Amino acid sequence: MTKAVEARDLWKTYPGDIHAVKGINFRIEPGELMVLVGASGCGKTTTLRMVAGLERISDGEILVGDKRVNDLHPAKRGVALVFQNFALYPHKTTFQNIAFPLESSGVARDEIRRRVTEVAEMLELSAHLDKTPDGLSGGQQQRVSLGRAIVRNPDVLLLDEPLSNLDARLRVVMRSELKRIQRRVGSTALYVTHDQVEAMTMGDRIVVMSGGNIAQIGTPQDVYLLPADMAVARTIGSPAMNLMPGTATASGGNVSLQGDGWKLALSGDVAAALAARLSGPEQKITLGIRPEDVRLAPGTEAADGLASGVCLTAEPLGSETLYTVDLKPEGLRILHRETHVSLPEGTRTTVLSRQDARVHVFDSASGARLFSMIDREGVWQVTETSAA
Numbered sequence: 001m002t003k004a005v006e007a008r009d010l011w012k013t014y015p016g017d018i019h020a021v022k023g024i025n026f027r028i029e030p031g032e033l034m035v036l037v038g039a040s041g042c043g044k045t046t047t048l049r050m051v052a053g054l055e056r057i058s059d060g061e062i063l064v065g066d067k068r069v070n071d072l073h074p075a076k077r078g079v080a081l082v083f084q085n086f087a088l089y090p091h092k093t094t095f096q097n098i099a100f101p102l103e104s105s106g107v108a109r110d111e112i113r114r115r116v117t118e119v120a121e122m123l124e125l126s127a128h129l130d131k132t133p134d135g136l137s138g139g140q141q142q143r144v145s146l147g148r149a150i151v152r153n154p155d156v157l158l159l160d161e162p163l164s165n166l167d168a169r170l171r172v173v174m175r176s177e178l179k180r181i182q183r184r185v186g187s188t189a190l191y192v193t194h195d196q197v198e199a200m201t202m203g204d205r206i207v208v209m210s211g212g213n214i215a216q217i218g219t220p221q222d223v224y225l226l227p228a229d230m231a232v233a234r235t236i237g238s239p240a241m242n243l244m245p246g247t248a249t250a251s252g253g254n255v256s257l258q259g260d261g262w263k264l265a266l267s268g269d270v271a272a273a274l275a276a277r278l279s280g281p282e283q284k285i286t287l288g289i290r291p292e293d294v295r296l297a298p299g300t301e302a303a304d305g306l307a308s309g310v311c312l313t314a315e316p317l318g319s320e321t322l323y324t325v326d327l328k329p330e331g332l333r334i335l336h337r338e339t340h341v342s343l344p345e346g347t348r349t350t351v352l353s354r355q356d357a358r359v360h361v362f363d364s365a366s367g368a369r370l371f372s373m374i375d376r377e378g379v380w381q382v383t384e385t386s387a388a
């Protein structure tokens with residue numbers, strides 16, 4: 001029976017008043033793979049270690065199923081851990097490494113052989129059972145460490161950056177393998193990573209952490225299309241969302257959004273809806289738009305566009321090209337799939353929003369998202385849904 005995992009008002013305070021985790025709440029449904037993602041130091045590993053029982057909980061509680069596990073020894077929580085560094089015994093064979101947790105809990109020899117054989121088959125390690133870790137590739141070593149974790153059929157699988165020691169190609173392969181295996185085993189999983197691509201591709205849902213707090217919990221699609229705040233917008237998506245500081249000015253039923261080198265004039269329903277969210281007739285805002293939602297329009301009148309500036313860099317990425325246009329403070333990134341547009345560095349260009357582009361308005365002071373709209377055939381419409 002798979003079990004839910006719940007964190008209730010969970011705190012971790014280290015000596016010196018360091019609040020690594022600040023009263024977070026989440027619930028992972030039975031069999032769900034939940035990814036904890038966020039910048040370095042945001043509290044991901046600390047959270048996972050509290051669930052594992054490797055770190056004392058300062059306040060709040062953790063439940064596995066309906067059982068409070070705060071005071072349970074790690075071995076009694078029904079959790080298994082997979083680490084970044086594999087943590088295999090170097091002198092043991094694949095068989096012995098996978099068998100180890102069963103041996104140390106006194107499982108009979110025949111049963112051990114049966115279970116290890118089954119897990120090795122699932123992980124495609126059957127041909128490598130007699131090898132020690134130094135005779136295995138990085139991906140195989142990681143599969144052995146996964147095998148050791150799942151051989152006891154844990155209720156909960158905890159994975160701390162399990163792919164970060166693998167090369168880029170293997171990471172991609174192991175991403176889908178790990179997910180397939182987690183589905184097959186049926187364990188509820190908590191997966192920590194700083195890699196937003198892993199988070200997006202693997203998570204049934206994603207928890208975005210920022211400064212010890214949870215900024216947002218949602219499906220990959222929700223978090224990508226409707227980020228709760230600027231921290232989430234920065235964390236999810238690569239290349240990162242453009243965040244352009246400016247001012248929103250409401251007057252006479254219109255709203256003008258404007259910053260250094262960009263502007264967006266709104267009228268009608270969308271302007272009225274945005275004006276209702278503003279704290280007054282003028283507010284410091286940050287406009288967010290993803291690089292794939294804008295396009296270059298060299299030769300177009302700057303007055304017609306969202307922005308204009310000089311192309312600083314053009315980086316070919318294979319199937320697409322990433323352009324950066326000179327806009328304060330960090331440049332405006334534009335991702336172009338079309339090959340017929342090619343803009344030499346140093347050329348002045350206008351930037352337009354694309355069909356179905358999503359634009360977000362964030363409050364610059366708090367970072368919270370105030371409003372989102374979508375470009376439907378040249379008309380901006382309010383949107384609060386991540387459905388396409």
Ligand SMILES: Nc1ncnc2c1ncn2[C@@H]1O[C@H](COP(=O)(O)OP(=O)(O)OP(=O)(O)O)[C@@H](O)[C@H]1O
Pocket residue numbers: 014015018019020038039040041042043044045046047194
């Ligand atoms: N033993 C400790 N004593 C004091 N502070 C700590 C300790 N462990 C972690 N911290 C602090 O707690 C905060 C959260 O750390 P944590 O390792 O959970 O972050 P993280 O999001 O996992 O980061 P990373 O991706 O770099 O591992 C950081 O500010 C860190 O410096």
